[in-house]
Amino acid sequence: MHRGKGMTFVGDSRIPKRGKFIPPKDYSEYPGKTEAFLPNFLLKEWMVGAVFLIGFLVLTVSEASPLEAEADPTKAGYIPLPDWYFLFLYQLLKYPYAAGDYKVIGIVILPGLAMIALLIAPWLDRGPERRAARRPIATGLMLLSLISIIYLTWESSVSHDWAKSEEQGKIVKKVDIDKSSEGYKIYSSQSCVNCHGENLEGKVGPALVGKNIPAQLVEKVAVNGIPPKMPPNAFKGSDKDLKTLAKFIEKVSKK
Amino acid sequence: MLTKLYDWVDERLDITPMWRDLADHEVPEHVNPAYHFSAFVYCFGGLTFFTIVIQILSGMFLTMYYVPDINNAWDSVFYLQNKVAYGQIVRGMHHWGASLTIVMVFLHTLRVFFTGAYKKPRELNWIVGVLLFFIILGLGFTGYLLPWDMKALFATKVGLQIAASVPFIGNWIEVLLQGSDIVGAQTLARFFAIHVFFLPAALLGLLAAHFIMIRKQGISGPL
């Protein structure tokens, strides 16, 4: 160790300087057009930022962020969907070798390996070469994971029934239903109430409120059903009761 | 007037070197989109930071109306979005901004990866960056529950189910995150706390480390 004259210390301390730090490149002596961070370069960054912000504000003004109906844990038929950036994980768990008995693979091993590999990437890819084309293994693995993430996300979004989940999540306006009326009595004594809910808000079956259902349609559907979900002959009773029921539903389903 | 005030502080604290160092450091040509258009890929990091700033600001303002409680959460979100002036924009900034942050952080990670910028001596900064990525995903997951609408509840149920099926410690993680044996009042309170205090604190700390390391090590050279 260097001792005596010319010895340097770390800051104000008595620890001698070891000088192992790899100094950053000094770009002021670097060939090419370098420029000062402030104001020259920052101005360019901020211009990019300003354009970005304009686009972003246009998006927020034109597209309202979605809000579905208030959470209701009793509506078990709801098809859940995570936010888009988790879709690939969600899709992965649908495959037989990543679910059921093998779900440890889909839940722990694959994502865990990916996360650890990402964290320790600098030690997996240690060569001095920086160009992507000259380190084919690292680049290849990253491209492979990238493609699988894009593929899984895409698969997940095409296999999801968007129309149905929109229907299930819709905000249904509360309608005052006269529960003492003749029509409601028939509605609740028949099997209708089991699927369409006590307030016609929908349960396993779709909501009836806010749909403008004409009486004739109610009469037809109550007898014929809508395959595959709604069975035929759901209504059992006299024609007179059916008419009353149909009128009642027409009335409460008005928007 | 301002100069005098500045001089007064500078006399006592010598603040000039602190910001001059940042202001005058030379930015090389290869990251400057004004010289090479393809250098716009180097903007993703800055844009990630910009979206994070937007997230923090809009989040702060949203909590002026939002209530983390199962009886009021949805109503307060509905109210702030539909009844308060500019509510749609402020909630939109937070909602769409969340997606944009993920996109930007993703692009930034890919840029660093494909330019090999994580190699020696920048390994530590890469690790901090990956941790930041995970924290941002965690913010996305916890934030998704807060409006307390149908998709929030059911997606969180599935998410926690997934956590629960981790061997050995799964149930423990589930109860810890859920705060109860169902996804309900206590889950919402917990997710709010994690989303608004714990993760942002970690985020800010790591961001500071990220930036200090960039400044200390400088930008990686051209390929």
Added chain:
Amino acid sequence: MSNKEHDVTRRQFLNYTLTGVGGFMAAGMLMPMVRFAVDPLLQNKKTGKMVSVVSVDELTDQPQRKTFKVKKVDGWHEFEEQKIAYVFKKKNGDIMALSPICTHLGCTVNWNDPAYPNEYHCPCHGGRYTKTGINIPGTPPPAPLHVYDMKVKDGTVYLGDAHPRGGA
């Protein structure tokens, strides 16, 4: 950095542009948020509906404590707010309804406490008012009790919002 004289103006120009772009970004971000936050300030105050409180026949020249409920909408929270009024007939026969909220610091005053007969007395800091709600000099309240908007219809007293008295 060769042309010194030229460089100064160029640098200034860059700084001005930088401030402008930065200001634009800050304004673009903050303007919607600030408007969002100050919204309660800019909401129009709704005048409350008149609510029936008491029948005219019941009133005497002695203030009576009457409670009534007003529908209140507080953002997403709707509830019935309970309000109190002291209602009586003045000497000239006019009906007067006073709000019992002390004008000092907002406690609720009581009529005819044993220690303070024929006065409104505030238990918090000893504020006192005469029967018509005028604050007695030398006690803490700075103004008379507020008076409810009032109308009489079909022999019933309807009350609205309470207002400070002008010029008192």
